[in-house]
Amino acid sequence: MSQQKDFVLSIEGLTVSFDGFKAVNDVSLYIEEEEIRVIIGPNGAGKTTVLDLICGKTQSTSGSIKFKGKELTKLKEHEIVHAGVGRKFQNPSIYEDLTVFENLELSYPKGKNVWGALTFSRDQKVIDKVNEIASMIFLDEMLDNPANLLSHGQKQWLEIGMLLIQDPELLMLDEPVAGMSVSERKKTAELLQKITKDRSVLVIEHDMHFVEEIADRVTVLHQGKVLSEGSMEKVQSDPKVIEVYLGH
Amino acid sequence: MLQTKLKDLAPKNDLINLAILAALLLIVLPLLFDIFRLNLIGKYLTFAFVAVGLMLSWGLGGILSLGQGIFFGIGGYAMAMFLKLEASSPENTSIQSTPGIPDFMDWNQLTELPWFWEPFHSFGFTVFAIFVLPALFAYIIGAAMFKRRVGGVYFAIITQAIAAILTILIIGQQGFTGGVNGITDLRTLLGWDIRTDSAKYILYFVNVFLLIGVMIAAQYIRKSKLGRLLVAMRDSEDRVRFSGYDVSNFKIFIFCIAGVFSSIGGAMFTLQVGFMSPSLIGIVPSIEMVIFAAVGGNLSIFGAVYGALIVNWAKTILSESYPELWLFAMGALFIAVVLAFPKGLAGLYSVHIQPWIDKKIVEIQNKKAKK
Numbered sequence: 001m002s003q004q005k006d007f008v009l010s011i012e013g014l015t016v017s018f019d020g021f022k023a024v025n026d027v028s029l030y031i032e033e034e035e036i037r038v039i040i041g042p043n044g045a046g047k048t049t050v051l052d053l054i055c056g057k058t059q060s061t062s063g064s065i066k067f068k069g070k071e072l073t074k075l076k077e078h079e080i081v082h083a084g085v086g087r088k089f090q091n092p093s094i095y096e097d098l099t100v101f102e103n104l105e106l107s108y109p110k111g112k113n114v115w116g117a118l119t120f121s122r123d124q125k126v127i128d129k130v131n132e133i134a135s136m137i138f139l140d141e142m143l144d145n146p147a148n149l150l151s152h153g154q155k156q157w158l159e160i161g162m163l164l165i166q167d168p169e170l171l172m173l174d175e176p177v178a179g180m181s182v183s184e185r186k187k188t189a190e191l192l193q194k195i196t197k198d199r200s201v202l203v204i205e206h207d208m209h210f211v212e213e214i215a216d217r218v219t220v221l222h223q224g225k226v227l228s229e230g231s232m233e234k235v236q237s238d239p240k241v242i243e244v245y246l247g248h
Numbered sequence: 249m250l251q252t253k254l255k256d257l258a259p260k261n262d263l264i265n266l267a268i269l270a271a272l273l274l275i276v277l278p279l280l281f282d283i284f285r286l287n288l289i290g291k292y293l294t295f296a297f298v299a300v301g302l303m304l305s306w307g308l309g310g311i312l313s314l315g316q317g318i319f320f321g322i323g324g325y326a327m328a329m330f331l332k333l334e335a336s337s338p339e340n341t342s343i344q345s346t347p348g349i350p351d352f353m354d355w356n357q358l359t360e361l362p363w364f365w366e367p368f369h370s371f372g373f374t375v376f377a378i379f380v381l382p383a384l385f386a387y388i389i390g391a392a393m394f395k396r397r398v399g400g401v402y403f404a405i406i407t408q409a410i411a412a413i414l415t416i417l418i419i420g421q422q423g424f425t426g427g428v429n430g431i432t433d434l435r436t437l438l439g440w441d442i443r444t445d446s447a448k449y450i451l452y453f454v455n456v457f458l459l460i461g462v463m464i465a466a467q468y469i470r471k472s473k474l475g476r477l478l479v480a481m482r483d484s485e486d487r488v489r490f491s492g493y494d495v496s497n498f499k500i501f502i503f504c505i506a507g508v509f510s511s512i513g514g515a516m517f518t519l520q521v522g523f524m525s526p527s528l529i530g531i532v533p534s535i536e537m538v539i540f541a542a543v544g545g546n547l548s549i550f551g552a553v554y555g556a557l558i559v560n561w562a563k564t565i566l567s568e569s570y571p572e573l574w575l576f577a578m579g580a581l582f583i584a585v586v587l588a589f590p591k592g593l594a595g596l597y598s599v600h601i602q603p604w605i606d607k608k609i610v611e612i613q614n615k616k617a618k619k
Contacts, residue, residue, distance in 0.1 A: 055490060081492035093487040095480040102476050107491045111473055114501045120473035
């Protein structure tokens with residue numbers, strides 16, 4: 001199955017144990033091109049840890065993560081980014097002391113080493129790209145504002161924008177609508193529909209309405225294991241899922 | 249959009265500030281003071297090199313090194329070794345049991361110049377060493393720490409420990425290093441007597457020009473994307489990492505730059521003051537250097553220079569009348585900076601004086617417009 005070419009990301013037998021506690025236990029997961037996959041599950045199910053493992057923040061104990069045929073488990077964080085994986089954190093993690101423009105500019109995929117950063121020049125191409133992304137994430141009026149003045153929802157968008165400007169083939173979002181108002185959530189759903197056109201997206205989310213709105217397929221994690229997988233309807237009607245999760 | 253562009257260039261204020269500082273250092277102070285005092289000011293300014301480096305690594309990058317004396321010492325000792333060898337020609341040292349080696353080696357029963365002193369016969373090598381040795385040393389420390397993601401307080405403590413070790417090593421190896429007295433009795437640089445008043449004037453001006461060069465280099469780094477990255481790393485290191493940057497390389501780079509700046513300062517110290525000793529590279533001087541940067545404002549290049557000048561000047565004044573009080577005064581100063589004005593003099597300036605100047609300028613412009 002893993003030989004099939006269509007999978008952008010194939011995770012097989014992924015396990016990580018912290019002092020004997022298996023936070024992620026033998027998880028296998030396959031994500032197709034241009035698929036939006038949502039991972040759901042109760043607290044402590046290992047959702048965020050799976051993202052940490054993919055992006056290199058946590059080292060796996062065993063198992064493999066292949067991204068377009070490339071093994072990620074041996075790579076460093078920045079190498080994984082260069083391979084084409086972008087990750088948004090649960091709490092908006094942006095550069096508070098810099099402006100929105102500078103936040104986006106730093107994520108632009110150019111001048112990523114010491115020399116490149118020293119000689120980087122803000123040319124028209126960069127400015128155009130930053131403007132394009134800024135209007136996509138509803139922040140085109142706020143480019144010169146320091147990022148710490150943004151609202152919580154705007155910070156979430158800014159971080160999504162910082163990922164978009166990298167143009168990753170796999171975008172991982174950890175609870176992108178947490179703490180957002182209803183209208184912000186709606187806008188975020190629109191945004192996600194727009195940005196998923198040319199890439200695969202892996203989302204962790206608790207908000208079931210939001211999940212229904214965006215997900216192609218859903219994976220349910222429970223105690224570090226995959227409990228169920230499939231369309232939202234299929235998962236919702238799975239008795240195992242109802243018992244451990246939706247039934248609460 | 250235009251605003252972003254303008255802000256990015258924004259050199260107007262900086263240029264004016266630089267002009268004021270240059271006028272002060274190159275014209276006002278030399279006219280105001282005799283060569284004895286001017287030489288002292290030159291000595292203070294050698295610490296400004298360190299403070300500018302700290303402004304980059306600590307202020308921008310959040311990497312607090314409590315061991316910048318190490319690099320000050322590398323530059324200082326490199327220069328001192330060269331000058332000492334020149335002063336220890338066989339003719340000058342003919343009364344020694346082994347003529348042609350530095351006097352302290354002779355006193356310590358050495359009969360031969362140690363191998364690591366040999367290259368310092370060459371002035372070219374010495375200058376090369378002043379730039380490359382601190383970078384190399386900072387690279388080794390930085391790579392060992394930052395690649396393993398050691399940072400913050402641990403990094404500060406380790407740099408301090410290294411400064412302490414280096415001091416102990418120098419004091420212990422008296423025959424090779426001159427021990428606790430350091431390397432003294434330096435006379436000429438390529439045959440040019442550095443002890444004369446005219447030499448002191450020239451060295452003072454060379455020092456000022458080098459400092460301005462270092463400040464411009466610092467400004468360039470600060471305004472580059474690398475400067476913004478350092479600020480970003482301070483805010484959210486993980487985000488930088490997951491934006492595709494190898495964070496440790498940037499930290500190593502800026503730590504190396506800070507080290508090279510300090511080393512240049514150290515070399516100029518030796519030239520102007522005429523000796524180099526372990527008392528300038530240990531824990532206390534290293535912490536003093538951090539205080540210079542903190543008092544000036546660790547986010548301002550100009551603040552760093554004024555901080556070094558003012559604190560050192562205060563140190564001299566106080567030490568002349570109440571020598572035992574200085575350490576207490578310095579401690580109190582540091583506490584005051586942290587509690588009362590965390591952004592240092594530069595912060596006070598930008599909050600209180602800059603708006604006043606801006607207001608005056610607007611008033612003058614308005615008056616002109618009315619006419």
